[in-house]
Amino acid sequence: MTTARLTRSREDYLKALFALEGGTRAVHVTPLAKRLRVTAPSATNMLARLAREGLVTRAARGEARLTALGLRRALQTLRRHRVLETYLVQALGLDWAAAHDEAEVLEHAVSDAVLDAMDCQLGRPHEDPHGHPIPDRRGRLAQRALVTLTALPAGAVAVVREVGDGDRAFMTRCRRAGLVPGAHVRVLEGGAALEVGGRRLAAAAARFSGVRVEPLASVTRRRRA
Amino acid sequence: MTTARLTRSREDYLKALFALEGGTRAVHVTPLAKRLRVTAPSATNMLARLAREGLVTRAARGEARLTALGLRRALQTLRRHRVLETYLVQALGLDWAAAHDEAEVLEHAVSDAVLDAMDCQLGRPHEDPHGHPIPDRRGRLAQRALVTLTALPAGAVAVVREVGDGDRAFMTRCRRAGLVPGAHVRVLEGGAALEVGGRRLAAAAARFSGVRVEPLASVTRRRRA
DNA sequence: CGCCGAAGTTAGCTTCGGCTAACTTCTCGG
């Protein structure tokens, strides 16, 4: 069941492909390269290798898509990342934002044994500290119907579910704004201001495009959990 | 104070140089290459690079010695390794022998922040699970006057202090034999048998050359702690 | 003394994963 480990680069490419289109739609070279902070030729090059190895397929000019195998590998890496992130925050008391960067490195180094020990000690959590679901050991990822905070119409109320990682400054900003998983948020004045956990926040919803929320049918105001 | 991180290879070479001669005497290419499981030319090559970078000096044909800077770096890596090893055993319940291999990889990946969080949570230990002293954060390593079990004369009694790592099978053998830090041992029948923690063990002391002990002046027998 | 073998080094190749420069191919605006 446990297949040989891929190189760090490969794991990063697969993870990025998954992150960009959830493993469904095809991904173009440019956004992929941008996310991985490499040049386009480097990405083209690596995609060719991954294709040779049966981890992605190349379609029309510039498009790539994960194969079933590639998807499995991507989810394995994502699982590593999220378990690690959770462990670093819960067990080692790392800063919410810092944990992401650390996990980014460690996800390529921890063995299955160590990861499982961490997972076990955490009580096999289903979510990482940003609210993202953690793929289970078979690579199954819970699907949720969320929308980005940006997409919320004025007056709408929602519960924050996921605070996208990837940008450290962004996460710090969210935490300071109270935009953490479980917090209640209401869009005010046509998106020009927010109300987070009952406190008014003079910032446009647009600044928090990485926040995904679950819209509430009711308009009841509640304090955050 | 925190200098830029070296490559994994470099850290491994420096650690090996330190391990082979404690940072004092010069090390020859062949044993170094053997320990790192690379060929002699590879070692020569890397030593040249390390010399260029001021981490080692090359003396007579084939000899290398850590510089003060190289020694500091080696001790930093050694510290990482030993803190990690301790953490993996104490906090994550890993097998005594397995922890070594895991630490060997992770020592090149953990950040100072994570390492310090682990160290802190462990209560800033002074010894790893094999009994080896852990260099402090300034790179100072406690020196101890120990002898190898092999060197003990028949009839001598000693306390096990360090059980050398590096070989997984060896460590497993030691643990099964009761040769763990703190155990009392007596050499019987001219080295052909041992008494460990009061139990007779029909194995030559020579099979445990990686075990370092503190000889006891008195010949009193005690049970192990 | 001379020569053999061990130890070390040099030279040159390989893979990995980047990079730049230059070319091709699409798409879209005028």
Add this chain to the structure above:
DNA sequence: CCGAGAAGTTAGCCGAAGCTAACTTCGGCG
């Protein structure tokens, strides 16, 4: 319908760190 610019690819290079093959050097023994 054509041409500009964006997107992608090709070609060729780089550095890290390994490797083998072949050469040098040295130490010791017959």
